[in-house]
Amino acid sequence: MKHKIGIRYEDKYKMERRVPLVPAHVKQLVDKGVEVQVVPSEKRVFKDEEYKKAGAILKNEPLDADVILGVKEMPLGYFKAHKTYIFFSHTIKGQAYNMPLLQNMIDSKINLIDYERIVDEQGRRLIFFGRFAGLAGMINSLWSLGERLKRKGVETPLSKLKQTHHYDSLEEAKAAVSAAGQEIARNGLPGLTLPIAIGITGYGNVSKGAQEILNLLPVIEISPADLLTLHKQKNLPSNVLYKVVFEEKHLARPKEAGMEFDLQEYYHHPERFEGIFEQYLPHLTVLMNCMYWDDRYPRIVTKDYLEVLWKNNDLKLEVIGDVTCDPDGSVEITHKGTAIEDPVFVYHPETRKPVMGFDGEGVLVMAVDILPSELPREASQAFSDALIRFLPGLLEADFEVPFEKLQVPAPLKKAMILYHGELTPDYQYLKQYLKS
Missing domain, CATH: 3.40.50.720 (NAD(P)-binding Rossmann-like Domain)
Incomplete structure (x- = not known):
């Protein structure tokens, strides 16, 4: 089965122009046989035509990709069961304003990876702005x-x-x-x-x-x-x-x-x-x-x-x-x-x-x-440079196995807050912030 990855439209902020993956890295994935879907955007710092030239498919929502990348929070009701979403969720401190978002993702039975928690063995962040x-x-x-x-x-x-x-x-x-x-x-x-x-x-x-x-x-x-x-x-x-x-x-x-x-x-x-x-x-x-x-x-x-x-x-x-x-x-x-x-x-x-x-x-x-x-262009390039190396291993993973047997790059596994809608072991503490 062909691997599919999607880049969504950033809708939380009017002037959010960053991207998680730049066209040059999209081309790398396409050349390896990955289908990259990109939701069109007039404000994105890299234009739709640049992604199209890199081999991406311009596709309106909803994306049918298995892995969907964003930058900032995704809206309530956006999530589809058993898909993997990667973005800054701003939930790891139990932020009250985003607990409804976390609950919605739990109810939607998704896999959530948070960029903020992609760290090395010393706890240093590997992907950051x-x-x-x-x-x-x-x-x-x-x-x-x-x-x-x-x-x-x-x-x-x-x-x-x-x-x-x-x-x-x-x-x-x-x-x-x-x-x-x-x-x-x-x-x-x-x-x-x-x-x-x-x-x-x-x-x-x-x-x-x-x-x-x-x-x-x-x-x-x-x-x-x-x-x-x-x-x-x-x-x-x-x-x-x-x-x-x-x-x-x-x-x-x-x-x-x-x-x-x-x-x-x-x-x-x-x-x-x-x-x-x-x-x-x-x-x-x-x-x-x-x-x-x-x-x-x-x-x-x-x-x-x-x-x-x-x-x-x-x-x-x-x-x-x-x-x-x-x-x-x-x-x-x-x-x-x-x-x-x-x-x-x-x-x-x-x-x-x-x-x-x-x-x-x-x-x-x-x-x-x-x-x-x-500084959307420079910031996106540096971010994408760090992210791209983790994506092939993520796309090859078998998400049907129990979490403890999941084979993905170690930093991504550390950053996985939800697996099929369940809080993973390192994030069980978030239960105290969710309304029963």
């Missing part, structure tokens, strides 16, 4: 800072930047940031309280992407400890930005007095720790939140503490680039992820109300939920 989230997140945040200062009547080199998706390529965006950096080095960055400090939480792929952009500006990296005393120095320059990268040990400490921070204990017993990140907030101009978080861990920005800073006139924080984008999560004021076409809001610490756009008193938050889609 993270770097591109960091790249676009930092570009957007620098653009947001420039727009925010412009609203205050201050023109800066950052005012010349654009939101990421308005650039034709990552190379063009980098050139624009680099040009702004050269101008900052010559003339400084007016309108901000010195020192100008940009903090980045995390050190993974997202953080590395954010730093890749930030390093195009005149930056000096300092430690979190040095940040706390930097403001005491005299004659600080306005043409230098200070970069601070925060690790887990800077976010929390053991509740028990005298105990040293232990990373593995923090991962396994976060309830034994309390947050300490707030000590750094009064010293930051921009905060880039690039770390993994779930509700077992302390928040790094709370509404209560922002209100205290605001009332004491100690809030110099202009922009939060919440790349992590967990609603009501590590940055408590991020009440929702924002859309590419409406990317920012201003949160007032005293009224505790957000207002979409750049205007208003308070802290501006950039929390675009699909940041890599602002």
Whole structure:
């Protein structure tokens, strides 16, 4: 029987333009005898004609392929029994907003593989958009800072930047940031309280992407400890930005007095720790939140503490680039992820109300939920490069056998949340989040 694989139309977001598999990799599969079905799309970064030339069959829904690829969540009622679906389901934390989706997939008796859980033996993700989230997140945040200062009547080199998706390529965006950096080095960055400090939480792929952009500006990296005393120095320059990268040990400490921070204990017993990140907030101009978080861990920005800073006139924080984008999560004021076409809001610490756009008193938050889609071509190519090697083994698998006998590439098996509608052993914990 001929193997069939399908690429669906992305319908969750208006400006979702990414693809899980690029035309060049489709051609590789077709040349090996695989039938690739692609649902037509006018917004996809790779055009229908490119897929057709690669040998794909353009086919409207419903797809009759055995394996169906997507990027973001698929809609309720979309699933057909015993087919295999691969996408970012956003269910592994028991996210309440997607529990109806998980239940629907269970009821539909499907196989679900989540890209987020495709990892190696050390738990490192093998297929990801993270770097591109960091790249676009930092570009957007620098653009947001420039727009925010412009609203205050201050023109800066950052005012010349654009939101990421308005650039034709990552190379063009980098050139624009680099040009702004050269101008900052010559003339400084007016309108901000010195020192100008940009903090980045995390050190993974997202953080590395954010730093890749930030390093195009005149930056000096300092430690979190040095940040706390930097403001005491005299004659600080306005043409230098200070970069601070925060690790887990800077976010929390053991509740028990005298105990040293232990990373593995923090991962396994976060309830034994309390947050300490707030000590750094009064010293930051921009905060880039690039770390993994779930509700077992302390928040790094709370509404209560922002209100205290605001009332004491100690809030110099202009922009939060919440790349992590967990609603009501590590940055408590991020009440929702924002859309590419409406990317920012201003949160007032005293009224505790957000207002979409750049205007208003308070802290501006950039929390675009699909940041890599602002660099759709490069992000899709890198993602497809990682995914393609796993697909032949998946297509050859016999899905009639019990799960324990299923022969698929090991990282895919680790990432299989559902098998014929049943939670697999590693994901039994999700039962507690499903309504009985």
